[in-house]
Amino acid sequence: MLFQNGKLKVRKLTEQDKYLLAKWLSNPSVLEFYEGRDNPFDVDKVNEVFYASEEDEVKCIVEFEDNEIGYIQFYQLDDEMKKEYGYFDETIYGTDQFIGEVEYWNKGLGTLLVTSMVEYLVEHKQADRVVMDPQTRNTRALKCYEKCGFKRIRILPKHELHEGEYRDCWLIEYKN
Known part of the structure; x- marks a missing residue:
C-alpha cells in the first residue's frame, strides 16, 4: 500500500486490476x-496503455472501505514538461x-483522494508544486480541485485531443 487516509487507501496497480480498468474505461x-x-x-488496450508503457508514472488503484473505486497516477515533471x-x-x-x-461520485471522495495525494507528494516526494491540466469544461473536477487548494494558473489552448477535437485545458497548481 502506498498510503492510507482513514477509509481511503491507495495501492500500486497489480496485474489483476486490468479487469477493473477495462470495466471503468x-x-x-x-x-x-x-x-x-x-x-x-x-483488456488488450488496458494492457497496452497501463502495463506495457515505459513511462515514469506510478499507477495506483484507489480503495474506499476496501472497495476498489478508482484510479490515480502521479509522475515527476521532466524538464521539457516544466518548460511547457x-x-x-x-x-x-x-x-x-x-x-x-459512479455510485461513489458526489460523496467527497475525489476531494479526499486529491488532498491525500497532494499530502503524500509534499511529505514523501518533497514536491514544491503539484499540477494538473483538466479540460476547461470539466467544472465538477475543477470545483473539487479548487476545494483541495489548487489555483487556476492559465489556459492551455487546444491542449488535449478528446472525442475528435482539441480541447482547452486549465493548468492548475497546488503550491506548497
Whole structure:
C-alpha cells in the first residue's frame, strides 16, 4: 500500500486490476472526461496503455472501505514538461485520476483522494508544486480541485485531443 487516509487507501496497480480498468474505461460516464467516449478500453488496450508503457508514472488503484473505486497516477515533471508549463528548478509532480465506480461520485471522495495525494507528494516526494491540466469544461473536477487548494494558473489552448477535437485545458497548481 502506498498510503492510507482513514477509509481511503491507495495501492500500486497489480496485474489483476486490468479487469477493473477495462470495466471503468468502457463506461461512457467515466469516459466523458477521461480518454473520451469514442475511445473505450478493452483488456488488450488496458494492457497496452497501463502495463506495457515505459513511462515514469506510478499507477495506483484507489480503495474506499476496501472497495476498489478508482484510479490515480502521479509522475515527476521532466524538464521539457516544466518548460511547457513555465516552471524551472522546482520539484513538480503531476497527477491524473478518476473515480470509476459512479455510485461513489458526489460523496467527497475525489476531494479526499486529491488532498491525500497532494499530502503524500509534499511529505514523501518533497514536491514544491503539484499540477494538473483538466479540460476547461470539466467544472465538477475543477470545483473539487479548487476545494483541495489548487489555483487556476492559465489556459492551455487546444491542449488535449478528446472525442475528435482539441480541447482547452486549465493548468492548475497546488503550491506548497
